[in-house]
């Protein structure tokens with residue numbers, strides 16, 4: 001299970017910003033859930049804390065019973081690279097590397113040869129409709145193409161936990177469906193999947209939905225008891 | 226009128242990419258139209274050419290009868306800063322400047338004092354729901370907040386032509402409505418507005434819609450004859 005226990009995140013300022021306000025969330029293995037809520041409500045902040053990319057001001061994060069928020073950076077980094085695939089709201093692609101190499105980099109710690117990494121990267125890019133753009137650099141791609149490269153890179157290592165921040169924000173319906181198919185497939189293979197989305201249709205298609213409002217979490221639908 | 230006449234844009238490569246393929250589009254003063262189409266179909270490329278930010282490989286752009294594609298860079302830059310407000314798909318905010326100063330910079334060539342620029346910037350940010358984030362830097366803002374700063378900056382100088390590339394891509398329904406209200410208000414005041422959007426509801430709410438498919442333009446609804 002992935003669990004936030006009474007997590008708060010406060011940024012200094014006048015007034016201080018309570019980006020997360022006593023958030024508790026337990027996600028069992030293999031769950032698929034949507035995180036919705038207004039712009040600025042704390043969704044990305046919560047996802048970053050759950051993905052060990054940010055530390056809370058108070059409270060703790062547990063992954064399979066280990067209190068991750070107390071681990072040192074090196075152990076933390078091992079947990080993260082082995083298990084968590086993160087799709088960023090801002091993509092963060094390597095500007096000097098092709099789409100193929102950006103995705104192949106997602107396999108650098110998988111112990112496979114460069115040839116294998118590139119083959120798997122090509123398959124993944126094909127699954128999001130980018131088989132014809134493998135050798136383009138990020139600045140030679142459209143907004144939605146870059147987004148799909150970011151999705152492909154996050155998922156190429158079959159992570160057991162997928163944290164996706166607005167993975168279809170710049171996509172038309174067809175590319176959006178391709179991305180959701182990829183997430184559903186991983187889910188059927190046993191991955192735990194959290195998707196931040198502002199698209200109602202996507203949120204409502206998932207078995208569980210939680211909402212962030214002003215840094216606080218509200219369960220909407222589908223929480224197990 | 227804003228007019229593309231038989232415009233093509235080809236990027237070298239193997240094979241070459243025909244991002245725009247013999248596109249002709251005439252937009253009269255005061256029109257409000259949506260540009261839709263699949264990811265990678267040429268929407269942003271077309272908008273960049275219309276906004277004089279990119280030159281076509283073939284064909285021409287005319288603004289009020291002047292063949293803009295033949296002007297030198299200095300004249301081009303004058304046309305652009307006086308009349309065109311561009312909302313970028315990737316935001317491009319100044320990282321070291323607050324939301325307030327990013328938007329105030331949109332008024333640098335308007336001949337007003339710094340105090341006036343900052344006052345008008347604050348009003349604009351308030352209209353997109355960011356009155357409480359004026360002094361935050363871009364890296365202290367959420368994805369949707371950054372998007373709204375980019376919208377506010379593009380519109381603060383009351384441009385007569387607004388070219389908006391996915392202005393609501395990262396926004397929840399409430400912020401999305403605030404942005405569309407701002408565009409509708411400018412339209413009622415006489416501006417010409419083009420909006421690239423992948424959201425059906427938004428596209429269908431506008432009086433005219435065109436679609437890009439593989440670099441070619443198709444009129445869907447509402448073109449004047």
Ligand SMILES: Nc1ncnc2c1ncn2[C@@H]1O[C@H](COP(=O)(O)OP(=O)(O)OP(=O)(O)O)[C@@H](O)[C@H]1O
Nearest residue numbers: 140142143144145236244264265266267268269270
């Ligand atoms: N510098 C470049 N070199 C080669 N191809 C390019 C270059 N820039 C863009 N392209 C290609 O041109 C096509 C059109 O790009 P454009 O950004 O206009 O698409 P778009 O319709 O805005 O897509 P999206 O909805 O994903 O934002 C894309 O397929 C893209 O890969």
Ligand SMILES: Nc1ncnc2c1ncn2[C@@H]1O[C@H](COP(=O)(O)OP(=O)(O)OP(=O)(O)O)[C@@H](O)[C@H]1O
Nearest residue numbers: 011019039040041042043044045365367368369370
């Ligand atoms: N470094 C920071 N300093 C101060 N405030 C911050 C900082 N980073 C984020 N915030 C604020 O924290 C709040 C939550 O941000 P977060 O990115 O989690 O929102 P979000 O729900 O993902 O929004 P969106 O839907 O727009 O992406 C925002 O109001 C933002 O302005």
Ligand SMILES: [Mg+2]
Nearest residue numbers: 044089367368
């Ligand atoms: Mg966010």
Ligand SMILES: [Mg+2]
Nearest residue numbers: 142143269314
């Ligand atoms: Mg685009």
